[in-house]
Amino acid sequence: MRHQSVRLRTLLGAWMVLVGTAAGTWATAASGQTSPTEFRVIPLSAGIHLIRAEVALESSERSKGLMYREALGVNQGMVFLFDAPAVQCMWMRNTLIPLSVAFIADDGHVINVEDMAPQTENNHCASQPARYALEMNLGWFRKHGVAPGAKITGLPRAAP
Numbered sequence: 001m002r003h004q005s006v007r008l009r010t011l012l013g014a015w016m017v018l019v020g021t022a023a024g025t026w027a028t029a030a031s032g033q034t035s036p037t038e039f040r041v042i043p044l045s046a047g048i049h050l051i052r053a054e055v056a057l058e059s060s061e062r063s064k065g066l067m068y069r070e071a072l073g074v075n076q077g078m079v080f081l082f083d084a085p086a087v088q089c090m091w092m093r094n095t096l097i098p099l100s101v102a103f104i105a106d107d108g109h110v111i112n113v114e115d116m117a118p119q120t121e122n123n124h125c126a127s128q129p130a131r132y133a134l135e136m137n138l139g140w141f142r143k144h145g146v147a148p149g150a151k152i153t154g155l156p157r158a159a160p
Contacts, residue, residue: 044079044134044154046146053079053134055156066135067094077136081156085129092120098138102146103130110150113141131158 039054039061052075056062062080066072082088090101098118103111103126114124115138126133132155141147 039078042079042154042156044152046141046144046150046152049144049146050075051134051136051152052076056080057156065090065095066097066099068096070096072097072137074137075140077134077140079155080133080135081158082131082133083158085131087126087128088130088133089123089125090114090116090133090135091123092116092118095119099135100138100141102134102136102141102152103127104132104134104152104155105129106131108151108153108155110141110146110148110152112148113146115139 039056041052041054044051044053052073054077056065056078062082065080066078080088080090085106088103092099095116096118099116100113101116101124102113105111105128111130112127116122116124132152134152146152
């Protein structure tokens with residue numbers, strides 16, 4: 001009898017988690033906010049530093065980016081893959097947390113790093129053509145010694 005009771009509580013608990021997750025996903029979608037689970041996650045590295053990066057490939061994903069997030073994990077970020085190398089610019093509309101962005105060349109080398117204040121529309125641009133932008137918590141690149149010339153590995157490749 002005790003075994004059935006424990007099993008029933010376990011199933012009931014799992015059901016409640018499922019319902020709660022679905023309700024949270026629906027509420028996020030209804031509010032127009034970006035859910036972290038909408039993006040594929042890949043591992044990147046900057047030297048010995050590992051990064052858990054959500055990937056924004058499509059124009060609509062790049063437009064949403066990290067909007068409405070209240071926090072990022074210590075080594076969590078978002079990598080933006082652009083269609084072609086160009087002088088890419090980023091802004092912070094509807095972005096609640098301060099970020100730093102590294103603009104990255106096709107070969108994975110950091111071009112420049114810019115700090116960005118939350119909820120602003122100032123442009124922060126690559127100093128030369130970039131294929132990628134990697135957003136991390138404010139000061140992450142400085143704290144980890146990732147400066148122009150450093151190499152980021154594991155970046156997603158553009159479709160041929």
